[in-house]
Amino acid sequence: MEAQKIFIIDGMSLLFRSFYAMGSRLTAPDGTPVGAVYGFLKIIFKILKEQKPTHFVVCWDLKQKTFRHDFFPLYKSNRGETPPDIIPQIALIKELMTEFHIPSIAIPGFEADDIACSIAKLFEKKATSYLVTADKDYMQVVSDSIFLFSLKKGDDYDVINREKVIDYFGVPPEKVTDVLALTGDAVDFIPGVKGIGDKTAAKLILEYGSLEGVYENISQILNKRAQSALAEQKENAFLSKYLATVKCDIEIPLSEEQLKFTFEKLEQNTAVRDKLSTLKMFSLLKSFASPEKTLKQASQWKERKYSLIKSKEDVDFILDKITSPQTPFFALDTETTGLDALEDKPVGISFCFEENCAFYLPCHPQYFHVPLSFHDEVVTLSFDLQS
Numbered sequence: 001m002e003a004q005k006i007f008i009i010d011g012m013s014l015l016f017r018s019f020y021a022m023g024s025r026l027t028a029p030d031g032t033p034v035g036a037v038y039g040f041l042k043i044i045f046k047i048l049k050e051q052k053p054t055h056f057v058v059c060w061d062l063k064q065k066t067f068r069h070d071f072f073p074l075y076k077s078n079r080g081e082t083p084p085d086i087i088p089q090i091a092l093i094k095e096l097m098t099e100f101h102i103p104s105i106a107i108p109g110f111e112a113d114d115i116a117c118s119i120a121k122l123f124e125k126k127a128t129s130y131l132v133t134a135d136k137d138y139m140q141v142v143s144d145s146i147f148l149f150s151l152k153k154g155d156d157y158d159v160i161n162r163e164k165v166i167d168y169f170g171v172p173p174e175k176v177t178d179v180l181a182l183t184g185d186a187v188d189f190i191p192g193v194k195g196i197g198d199k200t201a202a203k204l205i206l207e208y209g210s211l212e213g214v215y216e217n218i219s220q221i222l223n224k225r226a227q228s229a230l231a232e233q234k235e236n237a238f239l240s241k242y243l244a245t246v247k248c249d250i251e252i253p254l255s256e257e258q259l260k261f262t263f264e265k266l267e268q269n270t271a272v273r274d275k276l277s278t279l280k281m282f283s284l285l286k287s288f289a290s291p292e293k294t295l296k297q298a299s300q301w302k303e304r305k306y307s308l309i310k311s312k313e314d315v316d317f318i319l320d321k322i323t324s325p326q327t328p329f330f331a332l333d334t335e336t337t338g339l340d341a342l343e344d345k346p347v348g349i350s351f352c353f354e355e356n357c358a359f360y361l362p363c364h365p366q367y368f369h370v371p372l373s374f375h376d377e378v379v380t381l382s383f384d385l386q387s
Helices: 013-024 034-053 067-071 083-099 112-123 135-140 162-169 175-182 198-208 210-214 222-231 234-243 261-269 271-276 283-287 292-301 311-322
Strands: 004-012 055-059 128-132 146-151 157-160 305-308 331-336 346-354 357-360
Touching: 004 162, 013 034, 013 083, 013 146, 034 128, 034 261, 055 112, 067 234, 083 271, 083 331, 112 128, 112 135, 128 175, 128 311, 135 146, 135 162, 135 175, 135 346, 157 162, 162 175, 162 222, 175 198, 175 210, 175 261, 210 234, 222 234, 261 283, 271 283, 271 305, 311 346
Parallel strands: 004 055, 004 128, 128 146, 305 357
Antiparallel strands: 146 157, 331 346, 346 357
16 A cells, blocks of 8 residues: 655745745736746746655645634734735645635634644644645644654755754754743734743743643742742733644545645646746646657657748738838848858748748749749838837
8 A cells, every 4th residue: 555645835935935925926828926836936847746645635824813823913914015026926836726626725713824734633643744835833733743844945854853843943843832821923913922932932841841830830930030920921822832833633525635746736727837838837747748748748849830831912911011010019120041140141041920930031033942932023021110
């Protein structure tokens, strides 16, 4: 029986990572920024192809507030405005997940990390789970079969196991929320206990076992400043632990069968190639290359529209296309008898106005090779390159 392996993607975490990595350098033909979409797709295609999961899912946050806001209205209130360029990309990538049949899920009232960790717990005894995220809060669910798949620069990544969680927080995964209760989390505006740093928090939790243990033994804490801070901010400490604890028992409305997804399944979906071509993301199409498909694509070159200009009417057609307001751009290339700009002679001009459609105009009688009805006329093509 094939070993099961599920990759669980924190959608917004990956999309924002891709956005800041790519910026606004890429746009779709209609001008919509798609840099984040490109980066997002590149990573999930790579994961599907190279890591070969048996199951796969993308988890999303929703705009509406979650159960955490009911207990602490200021939760995540310190986050700035969403960059305008990423807003249309969020909608587009969600549409693509549907078109590509990639399992995707969002649940009102909960965050992506609650959903992702609940899925990981469902698979804990039957599969190896990899949580793809940059959020350190996920470290609290790392176990012998649940790992973080932490993306680094370029194509590098790090698999976070129990030992690496201890290296990062100073405590094992099951104690991470106790540490966060004391240190807080500036990113999510979780208050914590002011005056308690990372090292002190880890030391207290290791010594007394939990946040509850710390308060049960508060009189024994020798560091008077820490003791005073804990006493004055007890409510914040327990509120912070509640806010930082990821829910791992959400009912997931997708079955294990619905979460089955492989690279082969993605590759068989013709909508993937069509959409990538429409978005001009041709480099991503290389992910699906195979000897058979490469051969098939090569044979298609013969079917493309390459035309020889043979008449004055053909020339008029070219001129009309060049000067038409409906032609936003065109490409031309001069053909010569060689590469010596002083000695060689012009032979012809190639024109292209749209993908897979090009024209060739012979410009020297010696190299016509075909009878042309306008060979005895002087044809002048003038272009206003400033317009």
